[in-house]
Amino acid sequence: xxxxxxxxxxxxxxxxxxxxxxxxxxxxxxxxxxxxxxxxxxxxxxxxxxxxxxxxxxxxxxxxxxxxxxxxxxxxxxxxxxxxxxxxxxxxxxxxxxxxxxxxxxxxxxxxxxxxxxxxxxxxxxxxxxxxxxxxxxxxxxxxxxxxxxxxxxxxxxxxxxxxxxxxxxxxxxxxxxxxxxxxxxxxxxxxxxxxxxxxxxxxxxxxxxxxxxxxxxxxxxxxx
Amino acid sequence: xxxxxxxxxxxxxxxxxxxxxxxxxxxxxxxxxxxxxxxxxxxxxxxxxxxxxxxxxxxxxxxxxxxxxxxxxxxxxxxxxxxxxxxxxxxxxxxxxxxxxxxxxxxxxxxxxxxxxxxxxxxxxxxxxxxxxxxxxxxxxxxxxxxxxxxxxxxxxxxxxxxxxxxxxxxxxxxxxxxxxxxxxxxxxxxxxxxxxxxxxxxxxxxxxxxxxxxxxxxxxxxxxxxxxxxxxxxxxxxxxxxxxxxxxxxxxxxxxxxxxxxxxxxxxxxxxxxxxxxxxxxxxxxxxxxxxxxxxxxxxxxxxxxxxxxxxxxxxxxxxxxxxxxxxxxxxxxxxxxxxxxxxxxxxxxxxxxxxxxxxxxxxxxxxxxx
Numbered sequence: 304x305x306x307x308x309x310x311x312x313x314x315x316x317x318x319x320x321x322x323x324x325x326x327x328x329x330x331x332x333x334x335x336x337x338x339x340x341x342x343x344x345x346x347x348x349x350x351x352x353x354x355x356x357x358x359x360x361x362x363x364x365x366x367x368x369x370x371x372x373x374x375x376x377x378x379x380x381x382x383x384x385x386x387x388x389x390x391x392x393x394x395x396x397x398x399x400x401x402x403x404x405x406x407x408x409x410x411x412x413x414x415x416x417x418x419x420x421x422x423x424x425x426x427x428x429x430x431x432x433x434x435x436x437x438x439x440x441x442x443x444x445x446x447x448x449x450x451x452x453x454x455x456x457x458x459x460x461x462x463x464x465x466x467x468x469x470x471x472x473x474x475x476x477x478x479x480x481x482x483x484x485x486x487x488x489x490x491x492x493x494x495x496x497x498x499x500x501x502x503x504x505x506x507x508x509x510x511x512x513x514x515x516x517x518x519x520x521x522x523x524x525x526x527x528x
Numbered sequence: 529x530x531x532x533x534x535x536x537x538x539x540x541x542x543x544x545x546x547x548x549x550x551x552x553x554x555x556x557x558x559x560x561x562x563x564x565x566x567x568x569x570x571x572x573x574x575x576x577x578x579x580x581x582x583x584x585x586x587x588x589x590x591x592x593x594x595x596x597x598x599x600x601x602x603x604x605x606x607x608x609x610x611x612x613x614x615x616x617x618x619x620x621x622x623x624x625x626x627x628x629x630x631x632x633x634x635x636x637x638x639x640x641x642x643x644x645x646x647x648x649x650x651x652x653x654x655x656x657x658x659x660x661x662x663x664x665x666x667x668x669x670x671x672x673x674x675x676x677x678x679x680x681x682x683x684x685x686x687x688x689x690x691x692x693x694x695x696x697x698x699x700x701x702x703x704x705x706x707x708x709x710x711x712x713x714x715x716x717x718x719x720x721x722x723x724x725x726x727x728x729x730x731x732x733x734x735x736x737x738x739x740x741x742x743x744x745x746x747x748x749x750x751x752x753x754x755x756x757x758x759x760x761x762x763x764x765x766x767x768x769x770x771x772x773x774x775x776x777x778x779x780x781x782x783x784x785x786x787x788x789x790x791x792x793x794x795x796x797x798x799x800x801x802x803x804x805x806x807x808x809x810x811x812x813x814x815x816x817x818x819x820x821x822x823x824x825x826x827x828x829x830x831x832x833x834x835x836x837x838x839x840x841x842x843x844x845x846x847x848x849x850x851x852x853x854x855x856x857x858x859x860x861x862x863x864x865x866x867x868x869x870x871x872x873x874x875x876x877x878x879x880x881x882x883x884x885x886x887x888x889x890x891x892x893x894x895x896x897x898x899x900x
Contacts, residue, residue, distance in 0.1 A: 423626065423628075423630050426591050426624075426626070426630070427624075427631075427632065428632075428643075429590075429591065429617035429618045430589060430591075430617055430618075430622065430623065430624035430690070431618075431643050431644035431693070432618050432619075432648055433618055433643070433644075434618055435618075437647070442632060442634075445634040446632075446634055
């Protein structure tokens, strides 16, 4: 059966994934829009950088994040200067790592959705006195709604499913950084197969349900990878 | 400015509220125009595809930026590349109707109509929307979403959306190109009527002779990014030296008035300054203004008035120009009373007749068609 400890990891996972999704949308929306409309020579580089987590072993990303956010790293020094201490092995650190790791799952559907809108509605808005910013909110966002739905679902689900980065950056601290995927690992290590089954099966069902929704309700418009 | 660039100023009117000069170079395509246009009526920008007419319209709208540009509308300078002045499209007082209606799919018809209205200054005099809706016959569509409209309805909503802002100029980019013949005929009269009632100058891009002949007060003929000819419709169409005059379906358009009927022969007489033309019987009151199109290939030239001919329309004319740009074909410019006329004849016929500018001849007109 699901134990109290298991429930706590579920709740924590949900909190991390929700917060990370919010930050990914806030960060990913302007980023995806910029990538859609820019003619800058930086475009390719930024695109590659955002997509890196798709191909990189999570341990590589986790390793560099540890180094960067640790007390000797530039980010770590900055957070110490801010007075919030270092991020590794904290809830906040886990969220930061999750955002970077799952960002392509938000940016790419948004980019696809933005590109699908094309130039024409933007030009129509311009001839109807809407400034570019106004156009973004009154035309681009409503027309990209399916893309946002896809991005939110994929970003959230992928964050729930991560393991390597979480283990490296977050560690395995009950109530602070121990998420479901890590808890399953703990159960298996302790040969508690029954408990592992409950969580693993739950995660499997959750992931399947999410993808089912994506492919039936939202339509496979912008599902990448 | 590029050296040696030949530009043409159009002497359409003494006062030209719209001055447009654009030069841009895309390698295989160059645009180089210098136009002064009147602040009223419908000006048709006519040309084959690739002639630069849409590019010119987009430059005027500010949707495209030319490196060398000057644009003035009613005393306001919208663009001046020498002073690095470029008003973005959304700050220009214009209406734009796209080739495909380009309505916002996420807004209802009413939402589309309101979109621009919400964004103009409250003080700015907005047009009488109700009146526009009535003119275009779309009042009953307000609640519908754009994907539930027919092509013709969509385009009428797009026209209303542009006009609702009471713009200083209305730009229309082949607004009927995506519609079938029946829908076109449904919208064309609206455009003339709108222009007359709202008195907003219209710049209308098309490659259709039918639309040009039916709508234009002024005609600008573009070819390879340059202005080939411009001026009032009949005079410009009647020039023998344009690309347009060489085409198979080249035609002249006459502005005439119904002067009488010969009911027993099913004929209608129409008059112009300098003569009378006989047409198939029309259901139109005496005095009704009409536009008649005469294909250049339906016009033949004789030196003396024929004593007997089955052709009813034989009129005295003066040769004004001869152009020989197509092998074997001569394009003859003529003047009949105050109406210019084009004739396509073979090069041999032109040589045998010994035509020269200023020569008095007779023209036989085999066929005519009514444009409106």
